[in-house]
Amino acid sequence: MARFFRKFRLNSLSKSKIGKYVVYAIGEIVLVVIGILIAVGINNSRERSILEAKEQTYLKGLKEEFETSKRKLIQLMEVNERNYEGAKTILNYTNNPNENLSEKEFSELLSRSFSFDVYFNANNSLLNEMINSGSLKDISNDKLRKLLTNWEAILKDISKQEGELGEQRARVLDMFRTNANSIKTIFQLSTTSPETEFLQKENYVSNLNLLASLEFENNIMMFYLVSYSTSEAHYKPLLKELNSILDLINNEIQ
Structure with a gap:
């Protein structure tokens, strides 16, 4: 009987030690998992910070580029308007014997x-660097990213229109050759x-016959x-597009 109780106590102690070990082991595993999750969280936070800093650098650079492009476009629109307003004035004098125009006035027009x-x-x-390197994906604003993606196609359309305008200009100038x-x-x-x-201002050949x-x-x-079409159907919509892009960029800059 004594041997039986002794054996029972030993088994109980053994089971108690195993139970404590299991609890300890589980605690160790939990701590390891928590440590891993904390490390992953810190790493993800660090990566997000790096991406956000990179995006901010891109946004500030894009803002500078598009503001410069906007200034150029406004100046170009003024030149183009001066061109077609001058052409419109000339049209008022063509095949119109009731209107008199001096040689100097015609030359200035x-x-x-x-x-x-x-x-x-x-x-x-x-922008080209970002597109070529695949960095456009770093722009988090979907609408802005889409506008930037479409920008090159818009410029190609503008260039095509400008090519047609250049041809019409050349046809006028060819009449002076x-x-x-x-x-x-x-x-x-x-x-x-x-x-x-x-x-010299004297001894000139008259162009009034034109x-x-x-x-x-x-x-x-x-x-x-x-x-006129270049201004109304191309440059003005382009300026509107530029303003939309700049508004989105400014909203994203922190």
Whole structure:
């Protein structure tokens, strides 16, 4: 009987030790799991901080680029408007014997309308770098990311329109590359620039005959229409798109 109770006590002690070991082991496992979760959380937090800092750097760079592009576009729109307003004025004098225009006035109108070509050169170096490196995904705002993705396609459409405008401008200027008319006269009588100030104001060839030319009128008309369309159907919507992008960028910058 004594041996039985002794054996019972030993078994109870053994079971008690096993129970304590199991509890200890479970506690160790729980602590390890908690440690892993904390480490993962810290790592994820660190990665998020790195990504957020990277995004902020991109956003600030994009803001600078698009603000520069906006300034360029506004200046270009002013040039284009001056061009088509000048062309519209010339149209009022074509095939209209009741309107008198001096050679100097005609030269100044031509100079103001056709001296400057129109081409929008957007600042896209950072955006192109982001697209090529796949970093556009780091922009967390879905709407902004979509607008940035579509930006290149919009610029291609603008470039196509500007190409058509350049062709119409060239057709007008080609009429001064003949023996009938003189581009030199335009430089002689319009506002002088450093490279043309040596030209004398006298002894010029008149270009007023162009006002009676139907070909000239047609070319001026086409230039005016394409230039006006470039402003209304392309540049103004582009400016609106630029403002939308800048608004989203400013909202995301912390």
